[in-house]
Amino acid sequence: MDKNRKLILIFLISLIIITVIIIQHNQREKSEDLHIKLYLSQQQQVIELPFEEYIIGTVAAEMPANFELEALKAQAVCARTYALRKIIENHKYPLNADLSDDICSCQAYCSQEEFKKRHGDKQGKLWDKISRAVNSTRGEVLLYDGKLIDALYHSTCGGYTADAEEVWGNPLPYLKAVKCNYCSQSRFYNSNQIISWDDLRKQLNLKARIYEIKIIPYRPAGRVREIIINDRHFSAASVRHDLNLPSTWWQFKTNSNGVIINSRGYGHGVGMCQYGANGLAMNNKSYEQILRIYYTGVSLEKIRL
Template sequence: MLSLRYYRYRFYRFIYSRRRFGHRRLTVGVLLALVLAGVFVAVSFMDYFSRGNEWKITLLQADIGKEISLSLEEYVAGVLAAEMPATFGLEALKAGAVTARTYALQRIIAKQTLPGTNAHVSSDHRVSQAYRSVEQLRATWGMAKFLVAWPKIRLAVTSTRGQVLTYNGQLIDALYHSTSGGVTANSEDYYSTAVPYLRSVPSPWEEHSPYWRTEVFISWQQLTDGLGLALAPQELAQGKVVPRVEAYPNGRTKALVLGEHRFNSRQVRERLGLRSAWFTLEPNPQGVIFHLRGNGHGVGLSQYGADGLAAAGYKYDDILLYYYPGAHLVRSYY
């Protein structure tokens, strides 16, 4: 690539060329105008050049089964709008943009695709990350909300452009969830592998979450059917088998024990369709009330926790490095 010194030399030769101009000197004003114009063109070109090298991602639109290709930054904006309330603080949204970008870029670089497709990700949150297009957001939010919320989402994305999280030079598995309930989970407490940057941390800034504390009633019949237990519901109703909960040292639920049967918290959550894997029990003759704390698997960044920290004045990089201890925030492209 030719250096800026070369182009500067050619520029001045052009300016002072007698073939193009009838005199050797231009006025200072004209010269300054030309220089500024040249700077503008150069900056615009470099910006275009960097955007031209932006990563592309293939998305499966789950509702219609169509695959589309879009820029990574456009995808991140659609994920952020679908995954986090636009009413959140800007620093929380920035943190959300970085986690969404890290997750997506990891799949692109690893060339991971969904089974039977060429898509890296799905718009279905149960498969990948939730995603909504601009058209879907207009329809869902309405124009009045869209005109306020979308610029905020875009600002969170553009101000963190290219930024991702790494650990030992590799992109992290940037897991996140809605609400931890007060303490996030160690990765091995929900999944099977201990990950050094997915450690349990206190997260008491989430009390404004609608999922901070919830409860759901499940009948004994629903419980035995859902868990696939060969127990008569009457045994539970009559107290012959008393359910009990085991907990980890951080207080989160470890397992549900029913007689000789033991189910870890993830199994209970997924088989019974619970909002959270952190629960306590309140049995009665008809069934059991699950007192739930939080929403989601509880591993990694808590979205409502991030919003609470943003409201307390913390910046997005502080938020990210708190929920992913030992990770590094780096810029992968410009």
């Protein structure tokens, strides 16, 4: 065998060995991936799937798929941090599941099959984009003081996010109210609802004629803490629920026919503003910069799952 043929043979054998090592490594990584049990509330059943696959389905369900890639990456980090914290806290879900798709107690989830039905022809490209956002941030989570944060998020803040204390009474150092000038592309940035006096009485279960409406706001953002109608006190959360309003940040204007309620934003307003994240991404901000705007003083860390 001449020298050249010998070298080629050695090269080919080395290539085969390296390929085998890489395949074995990938297989080992795959089999060691964290798997979770997810409760599907509509079907009332549990499915088991790799954690990062669950994150793809969560980003698909929680954020419009046509958002910018950096916004989807920020959403992936939020969804991962939020879910891992639920698992670590051992939150109880039906049928002993680790997580649920019920948005009242966890995050939404959309399977690829369901996504196909929702997005028709564009689904392939959109699903690939979401997968890219999740895979490129694989294992990345948000920490404060070395612990996973409660990575809350909402659709549209309306110009100012809410302090956690405003909404739930407990202050958290990383969930502070911050100014957000980037969510004005949302149709809920500023919206109006007109309610007649009769409907307002019915929906709030009031018998008497309404002669006074007083709103007590939080500062600096201006979300409503309490509303006093005649002499009755209502929490902002209960009025939002009873009148089906998009947020608790309102201005009331009255006339002889009823009330015009101007609402700012959609959702509780705490943590990342999703439309704001998209607005920031359109202004060339990276997912890390986006996350640092909405979560005060956090660090972004990659952990092995």
